Amino acid sequence: MLLLTFVVIVVAAGWYHLNGQYNDAVDNAFRTARSTALTVESHAARTFGETFKVIAGLGDVYRSSVDLDVVDEEYLHNLMVEKLSGMPYASNFLIVDPDGRPLASAQVYPVDKALNLFEKTPASPTAGSDDVYVGSLYRGEGEYGGNERWFLPVGMKVRGSKGDVIAIVIGIMKPSYFSAFYENLDVGPAGRVTMWTADGYLVASMLNERSRIGDFDPEIKQYVSTMSARVKPGAPMVYAARMGGVREVNAHGRLDNLPLTVSVYLNGDDYLNTWRQTRDRIMAGILAIIFAMAVFAVIILKQIERTRDNEEALRHAKALAEDANEAKSRFLAHMSHEFRTPLNAIMGFSDIIKGKVMGDTIAPVYVSYADHIHRSGEHLLNIVNDILDMAKVESGAQQIQAQAVDVGGVVTRAVSFVEQLAAQFDLHLATNIPPRLPQILGDERFIRQVLINLLSNAIKFSAPGATVQIRAILSQRGSLDMMVVDHGPGIEPMILKRIGEPFLQGNPALSRVGQGTGLGLSICKHYMGLLGGELVMESELGAGTTAIMRFPPALLIAATSAVA
Numbered sequence: 055m056l057l058l059t060f061v062v063i064v065v066a067a068g069w070y071h072l073n074g075q076y077n078d079a080v081d082n083a084f085r086t087a088r089s090t091a092l093t094v095e096s097h098a099a100r101t102f103g104e105t106f107k108v109i110a111g112l113g114d115v116y117r118s119s120v121d122l123d124v125v126d127e128e129y130l131h132n133l134m135v136e137k138l139s140g141m142p143y144a145s146n147f148l149i150v151d152p153d154g155r156p157l158a159s160a161q162v163y164p165v166d167k168a169l170n171l172f173e174k175t176p177a178s179p180t181a182g183s184d185d186v187y188v189g190s191l192y193r194g195e196g197e198y199g200g201n202e203r204w205f206l207p208v209g210m211k212v213r214g215s216k217g218d219v220i221a222i223v224i225g226i227m228k229p230s231y232f233s234a235f236y237e238n239l240d241v242g243p244a245g246r247v248t249m250w251t252a253d254g255y256l257v258a259s260m261l262n263e264r265s266r267i268g269d270f271d272p273e274i275k276q277y278v279s280t281m282s283a284r285v286k287p288g289a290p291m292v293y294a295a296r297m298g299g300v301r302e303v304n305a306h307g308r309l310d311n312l313p314l315t316v317s318v319y320l321n322g323d324d325y326l327n328t329w330r331q332t333r334d335r336i337m338a339g340i341l342a343i344i345f346a347m348a349v350f351a352v353i354i355l356k357q358i359e360r361t362r363d364n365e366e367a368l369r370h371a372k373a374l375a376e377d378a379n380e381a382k383s384r385f386l387a388h389m390s391h392e393f394r395t396p397l398n399a400i401m402g403f404s405d406i407i408k409g410k411v412m413g414d415t416i417a418p419v420y421v422s423y424a425d426h427i428h429r430s431g432e433h434l435l436n437i438v439n440d441i442l443d444m445a446k447v448e449s450g451a452q453q454i455q456a457q458a459v460d461v462g463g464v465v466t467r468a469v470s471f472v473e474q475l476a477a478q479f480d481l482h483l484a485t486n487i488p489p490r491l492p493q494i495l496g497d498e499r500f501i502r503q504v505l506i507n508l509l510s511n512a513i514k515f516s517a518p519g520a521t522v523q524i525r526a527i528l529s530q531r532g533s534l535d536m537m538v539v540d541h542g543p544g545i546e547p548m549i550l551k552r553i554g555e556p557f558l559q560g561n562p563a564l565s566r567v568g569q570g571t572g573l574g575l576s577i578c579k580h581y582m583g584l585l586g587g588e589l590v591m592e593s594e595l596g597a598g599t600t601a602i603m604r605f606p607p608a609l610l611i612a613a614t615s616a617v618a
Contacts, residue, residue, distance in 0.1 A: 064343055068336045075329050080303070083325040087305035090239055091318040094247055095307050097235055101143050102227075102312060105208060106186065108137045108147070109223045113212040116149055116157075116221055120214065127158050134160035143231035145205055148224040157221060185211040188313055191229075191255055191268055199277045204229050204267040206257055227266060232258035242324025252313030277306055280314050333436075361422045398429060454584055458493040458611050459501055461526050461536065468505040469524065472513060480518040483509075486525045492534060492610035500581040501603070504589070507574045508538040508601045513601070515542035532607040545593040553579075553591045585609070 061108040112134060119125040138160045148157040189207035206227040214220040229249070236247040237260055249258040254275030256267055303320040407424035469483050476483050494501065505524075512522045523539040545553070553575055576588070582589045587610050593599040 060347065064340055068340050071332050072336060075332055076326070079326055079329045083303045083320050085324070086241070087303050087318045087320050089247070090241060090247065091316055093239070093305050093307040094236070094249075094316045094318065095309060098232065098309050098314070098316060100147050100247065101231070102309070102314075105141070105144060105225050105227065108141065108144075109208070109210045109225050112137070112147060112149065113210055113221070113223045116223070117212055117214065120220055125157075130158035131160065134158065145226040147226070150222050150224065152175065152219050154221070157213075173490055177476075185213070188251070189224075191251070191257060193268070204257075229258040233261060236260045241318065244321035244324050246317075246319040249309075249316045249384050249419050250278070250315050250317065252315070253277045254278070257314065274306075274315065274317070274466070278308065278313075333371070438511055454497045454500070456495055456497065459496055460493055460500045461491045461534070462487045464498055464502050464505065465524055465526070465536070468502050468509060471506050472509045475510070476513050476522065479513060479516075481513055481516055482519075482521040484521050484523045486523065487524065491526055491528070492612055494534065494605050495609045495611055496585045496587075496605070500585055504578045504581050504603060505536065505538070511574060511601070512540035512542070512599070516540045517542070529604075532610075534605045534610055536603040536605075537600055539598065541598040543598075544595040544597055544599055545591070546595060550591060550593055 072092075112130070114134065116125070116130065138144055138147055147160045151154050187209055189209065191204055191206055193204050206229055207224050208227060209222050209224040211219045212221040212223060232249055236258065239247055239248060239260075241260075245260075247260050248256060250256055250271065252275070254271050254273075256269045256271070259267065274504075302322060303325070305318045306315055307317075308315050310444060342520060404424040404427040465485055465487055469485060473483065509522065509524070516522055520541050523537075525537045525539065527535055527537075529535050575591075579589045582603060583606070586602060587605040590604055591599065591601040592602065
């Protein structure tokens with residue numbers, strides 16, 4: 055479930071990022087289309103404006119000449135040549151009479167050519183004035199260098215003092231000039247910038263194979279006619295940006311009062327290219343994450359399956375081990391009981407021989423033999439008792455009989471039990487039990503047994519003449535600590551870390567009475583756990599050992615009388 059949630063979050067984050075980038079790319083495309091269309095409109099308006107200014111100036115010169123009745127055709131010709139030389143977007147200037155007969159020209163132009171040109175440029179009044187018009191596109195030949203070139207005539211009527219038309223000044227515009235300007239605009243490899251007449255014919259375009267001067271587009275015609283109905287004369291350019299699916303962005307605009315419109319087209323393959331690259335990277339990343347998560351999930355499932363199998367194997371092994379341990383405990387308990395019977399007989403008869411109960415006729419050497427047999431039997435009996443106690447520990451047969459235990463009393467009884475052993479090795483036992491100590495809520499048998507075991511260990515590892523101390527204090531943490539302190543050889547750090555493990559034995563050479571089974575401290579630790587306390591061993595090699603029986607505050611009962 056967590057993996058699925060993570061995948062959903064990653065996919066949602068990727069989609070959110072891509073959607074934001076897509077919207078930004080589209081918004082940038084709209085802004086680019088509008089700004090480019092505005093640039094094209096400004097350039098075209100400036101170009102046509104300058105052309106009509108020249109045409110108007112030539113008309114004024116011609117009107118003045120007619121009013122003065124001194125029409126100088128050579129002067130008009132030179133004037134038009136001068137104007138034409140500074141206008142790279144114009145091919146020629148003509149002045150014709152109302153019937154189309156040439157009156158003057160910037161270039162040598164046959165009369166019949168002038169008449170044919172006029173027929174190809176019928177009046178198409180602009181929205182601002184009936185005297186200003188834009189003609190139809192036409193393709194020139196021959197006199198224009200042998201190459202087919204397109205031209206767009208524009209004109210203005212010249213009226214006399216009585217208001218009658220006395221001439222028409224015509225300027226021949228070169229669409230190629232606009233096409234060259236469009237090539238410098240950045241609209242992407244697949245983008246296009248175009249200029250159209252109001253009736254839907256292409257005037258100028260970027261030089262690509264999709265754009266052919268003179269082509270007709272009914273959509274442009276419909277758009278211009280609709281826009282003309284909505285735009286007031288003299289109003290600024292109106293932009294109508296639209297999105298065709300997710301592929302294209304168009305911006306159209308009407309060119310001032312002239313029956314011309316410009317169009318900017320941006321292709322989605324251009325302005326969405328960066329977005330598509332980001333999309334592909336994100337999709338690849340998401341797929342990689344999903345694949346990695348799937349592999350990870352498979353690995354986790356396999357690991358879970360292996361863990362389940364291992365747990366099952368461990369449970370089975372644990373059950374077998376518990377069965378084996380239980381069988382071992384039963385065997386040890388049974389064998390301990392079996393050992394006790396002959397040991398009691400051995401110790402009893404050896405004691406009779408040692409004490410010469412049957413008379414003094416026994417040789418002295420046999421008495422010493424009997425003494426050795428008796429001590430060995432006691433040692434073996436102690437071992438059997440330890441094994442039997444350990445078997446009970448492992449089987450969980452001990453039950454705590456909680457009662458109030460007097461610290462001084464239990465210490466006195468434990469000391470009396472080991473006094474003979476201490477005297478045998480010339481050791482002194484010193485007790486320091488403060489009065490009015492709290493009583494312990496526990497089982498006196500276990501407390502006494504632990505204390506006896508700790509005292510026995512201290513006696514085993516103490517040198518003759520040394521003192522073994524038994525102390526009891528209330529610690530700062532509120533626990534009652536009963537301590538057995540000796541000044542023996544101490545315990546090695548590696549052994550100290552493992553204190554409490556069954557059958558763990560130290561160095562036999564350091565013990566004065568030989569090694570036991572290594573179960574004593576393990577039994578002590580288990581008894582302290584049953585009582586609710588803990589056994590803490592502190593030792594420094596060569597400086598002695600302190601065994602601490604620690605009883606927490608929860609097991610203490612406030613004393614009601616002084617302890618003798």
